[in-house]
Amino acid sequence: MSVLVVGSIAFDTVETPFGKVEGALGGSATFFSCAASLFTDIRLVGVIGRDFPEERLKIFSERGIDTAGLQIVDGDTFNWTGRYEGDMSQAETVEVNLNVFGTFDPILPDSYRDSEFVFLANGAPALQLKVLDQVQKPKLIVCDTMNLWIDTALDDLKALLRRVDGIILNDGEARMLTGQDNLVVAGRAIREMGPTFVVIKKGEHGGLAIVGDDIISLPAYPLPVVKDPTGAGDSFAGGFMGYLAEAGAIDAAAMKKAIAYGTVTASFTVEDFSLDRLHNVTREELDGRLAEFSELLTIR
Amino acid sequence: MSVLVVGSIAFDTVETPFGKVEGALGGSATFFSCAASLFTDIRLVGVIGRDFPEERLKIFSERGIDTAGLQIVDGDTFNWTGRYEGDMSQAETVEVNLNVFGTFDPILPDSYRDSEFVFLANGAPALQLKVLDQVQKPKLIVCDTMNLWIDTALDDLKALLRRVDGIILNDGEARMLTGQDNLVVAGRAIREMGPTFVVIKKGEHGGLAIVGDDIISLPAYPLPVVKDPTGAGDSFAGGFMGYLAEAGAIDAAAMKKAIAYGTVTASFTVEDFSLDRLHNVTREELDGRLAEFSELLTIR
Numbered sequence: 038m039s040v041l042v043v044g045s046i047a048f049d050t051v052e053t054p055f056g057k058v059e060g061a062l063g064g065s066a067t068f069f070s071c072a073a074s075l076f077t078d079i080r081l082v083g084v085i086g087r088d089f090p091e092e093r094l095k096i097f098s099e100r101g102i103d104t105a106g107l108q109i110v111d112g113d114t115f116n117w118t119g120r121y122e123g124d125m126s127q128a129e130t131v132e133v134n135l136n137v138f139g140t141f142d143p144i145l146p147d148s149y150r151d152s153e154f155v156f157l158a159n160g161a162p163a164l165q166l167k168v169l170d171q172v173q174k175p176k177l178i179v180c181d182t183m184n185l186w187i188d189t190a191l192d193d194l195k196a197l198l199r200r201v202d203g204i205i206l207n208d209g210e211a212r213m214l215t216g217q218d219n220l221v222v223a224g225r226a227i228r229e230m231g232p233t234f235v236v237i238k239k240g241e242h243g244g245l246a247i248v249g250d251d252i253i254s255l256p257a258y259p260l261p262v263v264k265d266p267t268g269a270g271d272s273f274a275g276g277f278m279g280y281l282a283e284a285g286a287i288d289a290a291a292m293k294k295a296i297a298y299g300t301v302t303a304s305f306t307v308e309d310f311s312l313d314r315l316h317n318v319t320r321e322e323l324d325g326r327l328a329e330f331s332e333l334l335t336i337r
Numbered sequence: 338m339s340v341l342v343v344g345s346i347a348f349d350t351v352e353t354p355f356g357k358v359e360g361a362l363g364g365s366a367t368f369f370s371c372a373a374s375l376f377t378d379i380r381l382v383g384v385i386g387r388d389f390p391e392e393r394l395k396i397f398s399e400r401g402i403d404t405a406g407l408q409i410v411d412g413d414t415f416n417w418t419g420r421y422e423g424d425m426s427q428a429e430t431v432e433v434n435l436n437v438f439g440t441f442d443p444i445l446p447d448s449y450r451d452s453e454f455v456f457l458a459n460g461a462p463a464l465q466l467k468v469l470d471q472v473q474k475p476k477l478i479v480c481d482t483m484n485l486w487i488d489t490a491l492d493d494l495k496a497l498l499r500r501v502d503g504i505i506l507n508d509g510e511a512r513m514l515t516g517q518d519n520l521v522v523a524g525r526a527i528r529e530m531g532p533t534f535v536v537i538k539k540g541e542h543g544g545l546a547i548v549g550d551d552i553i554s555l556p557a558y559p560l561p562v563v564k565d566p567t568g569a570g571d572s573f574a575g576g577f578m579g580y581l582a583e584a585g586a587i588d589a590a591a592m593k594k595a596i597a598y599g600t601v602t603a604s605f606t607v608e609d610f611s612l613d614r615l616h617n618v619t620r621e622e623l624d625g626r627l628a629e630f631s632e633l634l635t636i637r
Contacts, residue, residue, distance in 0.1 A: 219424075219563060220559075225561070239542065252559045254558075254633060255556060256543055258554075261522050330636075333553070333554060335635065336597045337594065
């Protein structure tokens with residue numbers, strides 16, 4: 038089954054202790070769709086400006102990503118400049134220009150309306166809700182969010198949470214949204230706001246999920262080199278949703294495997310800058326690393 | 338095979354968001370030996386003052402812990418007052434009185450000298466080295482350490498590292514000792530200082546180990562209630578060493594299972610204050626939780 042994703046497409050300038058890239062292709066929808074397209078067909082909704090070089094759209098077409106929902110409008114593409122230091126667990130935003138993404142109005146082409154798997158990447162909850170009004174009969178809706186919306190659009194976010202099946206967010210956001218320090222408690226509190234399942238990303242420490250009464254906890258895939266964490270969260274979400282759509286299952290066992298796939302997908306992303314590694318990963322490599330990860334976690 | 342442990346015995350006064358205990362039995366050797374005695378026979382080396390009520394020694398005798406190496410000397414027992422706030426990942430020391438532990442001279446009774454499994458709980462590296470001079474032919478020596486010794490006794494610590502098989506330390510200490518932010522890299526750097534294996538504890542995020550060329554990474558056992566993290570690290574070490582001594586094995590597969598046992602042992606400790614939960618855990622409960630933990634990590 039295909040996956041619909043709505044989110045940002047951006048040019049990223051990123052500096053880490055391992056180097057720097059300027060104007061690299063990024064954005065939540067970009068990382069998500071590159072990751073999820075390792076599993077299934079992707080329908081992309083996003084916006085870029087006139088400055089976006091047509092040849093850079095190849096990254097989507099080469100991966101069979103449907104760009105019927107990609108708007109090209111007057112103005113410049115969203116761009117972000119960030120820096121990571123020390124253990125690289127936090128991005129420091131140096132500069133951000135929303136440009137055309139600031140007035141983004143997500144319109145779904147008719148061909149997208151029957152989408153069964155929907156991922157609402159980080160964005161204003163009002164826009165995320167607007168997307169939901171345009172899909173007919175989704176089987177699984179998952180959203181991301183961020184501290185900004187918890188701070189400035191909490192009512193919209195709560196309305197959104199009542200309409201999604203799942204949410205993927207990071208540990209700091211989960212604590213902020215609930216006021217709970219213990220992540221199991223925080224995850225359960227978010228479930229009570231509406232979603233059936235809650236996936237809490239912990240960066241280098243892996244992920245924790247509350248799926249109904251089940252608790253799932255997996256570490257990250259251990260890596261000696263993390264060059265650039267940008268896009269890790271969206272790659273995780275892409276691997277997670279991609280696997281669920283491919284499997285056509287949403288039970289707790291499938292969720293656990295989906296989290297494992299999300300984890301290994303993200304592990305490739307952070308091995309190099311921007312999309313440099315993720316774009317070249319094969320499904321065979323992904324499955325190989327999943328098998329290694331599974332073995333790593335097997336206690337005999 | 339029995340395990341020799343050298344470390345502190347203390348009275349702890351601890352306040353967390355879940356309550357407070359005053360003068361509870363604590364100390365690294367106490368938590369370690371209570372945990373490890375779930376697996377095998379323990380030989381304890383430590384010091385207490387004349388203020389130590391004889392009836393409180395029952396906690397050791399009830400568990401079959403050999404206290405031939407326990408010194409009772411003039412003065413008061415070591416005591417520590419600490420506080421945990423927020424996510425409770427860091428203890429704040431409010432007051433510390435080393436008392437008799439400040440002049441502790443670890444002397445092994447003759448009956449301990451043939452110990453094959455040796456755990457040197459956190460203490461001055463010079464004292465830890467002194468213990469090693471008194472054991473005849475140990476099969477496995479593992480030490481703990483802390484930021485204080487990295488700061489003030491680095492040469493002794495380095496001399497110690499050349500003589501141990503393994504070290505268990507936390508993520509902050511591993512980064513401090515090596516100057517490396519990536520924990521896989523930090524663990525490998527510590528291995529180059531001498532130990533065959535390095536176990537890095539990450540509190541609520543579980544543990545990472547470098548065992549020869551293998552990397553082991555396991556999450557914590559997810560708990561909705563953590564009342565008091567005091568003793569978690571020493572309980573982890575106790576479960577870890579206890580299992581290895583019981584199994585009589587030190588290969589990578591045994592190490593992984595030992596880390597899993599350490600993880601679930603510590604998970605009981607933090608469910609209540611001081612030794613309140615750990616002291617009542619049965620081996621059946623421990624094995625039950627290990628089976629749950631193993632199932633939690635199985636990806637199908």
